[in-house]
Amino acid sequence: MVTWIDGAEHALTCESLALLLDNKIPAIRVAGFASPDECSAFSAACKAGRVQYYNVAERIGYIGLAQYQYRWNKTREEFLADVPQAQEDVEAVFHAAGFNPVQRVMSLLRANWDAPVDVAREDARHYFAGIIRSTSERIDLHVDWAPVNAPGYSIAAIDGQVGWNFFAEELLSGGHTTVYNNPWYPVLQPGEIPQSYGLPRSLTEGVPSFTYQATVGDLVIFNTRNPHEVAPGNASPSGSRVSIGSFAGRKPDGSLVLWA
Numbered sequence: 001m002v003t004w005i006d007g008a009e010h011a012l013t014c015e016s017l018a019l020l021l022d023n024k025i026p027a028i029r030v031a032g033f034a035s036p037d038e039c040s041a042f043s044a045a046c047k048a049g050r051v052q053y054y055n056v057a058e059r060i061g062y063i064g065l066a067q068y069q070y071r072w073n074k075t076r077e078e079f080l081a082d083v084p085q086a087q088e089d090v091e092a093v094f095h096a097a098g099f100n101p102v103q104r105v106m107s108l109l110r111a112n113w114d115a116p117v118d119v120a121r122e123d124a125r126h127y128f129a130g131i132i133r134s135t136s137e138r139i140d141l142h143v144d145w146a147p148v149n150a151p152g153y154s155i156a157a158i159d160g161q162v163g164w165n166f167f168a169e170e171l172l173s174g175g176h177t178t179v180y181n182n183p184w185y186p187v188l189q190p191g192e193i194p195q196s197y198g199l200p201r202s203l204t205e206g207v208p209s210f211t212y213q214a215t216v217g218d219l220v221i222f223n224t225r226n227p228h229e230v231a232p233g234n235a236s237p238s239g240s241r242v243s244i245g246s247f248a249g250r251k252p253d254g255s256l257v258l259w260a
């Protein structure tokens with residue numbers, strides 16, 4: 001059982017990123033990742049973009065795609081075929097906003113990692129990285145762990161997974177994220193991909209937790225193999241919690257691959 005060595009947010013360094021991938025610290029924050037002007041431009045561009053909705057009870061808007069939407073009913077081929085459209089949809093937002101948060105994150109990671117950092121690939125074909133989300137609803141308790149969620153994909157061959165999110169707009173209240181230090185080791189049935197969303201509270205009982213605020217302009221990174229959830233909140237009439245994020249997994253050769 002890996003335990004956090006402290007309960008603090010850390011600055012981004014090569015050392016802190018390795019500690020986070022090994023689940024030894026709860027989170028990394030890059031304060032002031034984007035300026036206030038960039039945040040308002042990004043948020044406005046998101047709201048004007050091609051927003052879709054997940055098929056979960058809560059109304060969570062998104063632009064782009066998530067690999068885990070394909071895990072049960074769709075093939076890897078269908079996933080890869082949908083990547084260009086998703087890329088087009090987020091690039092329209094980046095263009096309207098005047099900046100590309102995914103490129104900025106990749107530059108930051110490259111400056112703080114000793115091995116290659118790139119978008120994940122399946123042979124020569126790229127995954128999609130950088131899903132935009134807009135909601136004031138809760139995001140239920142879940143884990144994101146590709147070795148279990150994405151068998152048969154190249155991203156399954158990782159030994160650590162973190163997720164980054166940049167927050168372009170925050171709620172008036174609520175909207176904080178809680179991460180529970182209880183890395184996921186589900187009991188697996190052969191050939192079955194288990195449910196990883198709406199997980200039981202037994203996974204969080206008596207478990208150390210860490211809560212972060214989705215502060216505008218900041219980038220926050222945490223280990224997504226831990227169960228985590230986002231609290232609902234109150235938005236102003238046209239307000240929302242607007243974020244963009246992806247996962248980063250560490251391959252056995254030490255390189256980092258990004259996907260959403």
Ligand SMILES: O=C(O)CCC(=O)C(=O)O
Binds near residue numbers: 144164165176245
């Ligand atoms: O929006 C957040 O704070 C976390 C979202 C999430 O579940 C993730 O990045 O894996």
Ligand SMILES: [Fe+2]
Binds near residue numbers: 142143144163224228
């Ligand atoms: Fe997540």
